[in-house]
Amino acid sequence: MITTLLEDLARTSYPTIGHFLEEGFVDPGIGSLMGHVPGGVKIAGPAVTVRIADRDAIAMNRALLALRPGDVLVVDMLGDNRHAPVGAVTAAAAIAQGAAAVVVDGVATDVRELREAGLPVFARGTSCLTTKRLRGAGSAVNVPVHCGGVQVNPGNIVLGDDNGLIVLAPEAAQEVLPRALASDEAEPAILARIAAGEPLESILAL
Numbered sequence: 001m002i003t004t005l006l007e008d009l010a011r012t013s014y015p016t017i018g019h020f021l022e023e024g025f026v027d028p029g030i031g032s033l034m035g036h037v038p039g040g041v042k043i044a045g046p047a048v049t050v051r052i053a054d055r056d057a058i059a060m061n062r063a064l065l066a067l068r069p070g071d072v073l074v075v076d077m078l079g080d081n082r083h084a085p086v087g088a089v090t091a092a093a094a095i096a097q098g099a100a101a102v103v104v105d106g107v108a109t110d111v112r113e114l115r116e117a118g119l120p121v122f123a124r125g126t127s128c129l130t131t132k133r134l135r136g137a138g139s140a141v142n143v144p145v146h147c148g149g150v151q152v153n154p155g156n157i158v159l160g161d162d163n164g165l166i167v168l169a170p171e172a173a174q175e176v177l178p179r180a181l182a183s184d185e186a187e188p189a190i191l192a193r194i195a196a197g198e199p200l201e202s203i204l205a206l
């Protein structure tokens, strides 16, 4: 059921979802770090969440152990945009668990290795300063977190591409899906009419 929903969502153009909803859109300061990828970056998966307090790298390790194939790891750094919790080693472990992507409300590191590894990582930027092998009292795995102004509950669906990220409850994703697919289906005809030189007055809503 969830697999079919994810596959169907991945067939939509994610910006089309933005025609229909106002909630769930992650701050555009968080974007793909993958650079130019042929065909672009596109991910869809259920969220595993981690809240990281006080530069705590141990919490990230616990979150990595909670990942199952297809999951998207969503990391809330509680506003810390200096310490990177994700880099070459973290990405390799996430890939070993079969993760679909990592999203950080914060920064990441080892950007060249991340690109080589091919796991889509979304973040606010990069840093050489990383988290440390210590425990933060406020860290927690699979709790509701905040990512780019959006509350993310474990199991919420995370959609991401080169345009940005959307987080939806499965029910909300299911509801918007037919409208997004229908809109995507209608768009080529509109583009063809514009390309054919038809007067815009007859095409655009005024």
Ligand SMILES: O=C([O-])CC(=O)C(=O)O
Pocket (backbone or CB within 6 Å): 057, 084, 085, 086, 087, 088, 089, 090, 091, 109, 110, 130, 131, 132
């Ligand atoms: O240790 C960290 O905080 C991040 C890192 O460099 C890695 O995952 O390789």
Ligand SMILES: [Mg+2]
Pocket (backbone or CB within 6 Å): 087, 088, 089, 109, 110
């Ligand atoms: Mg590293």
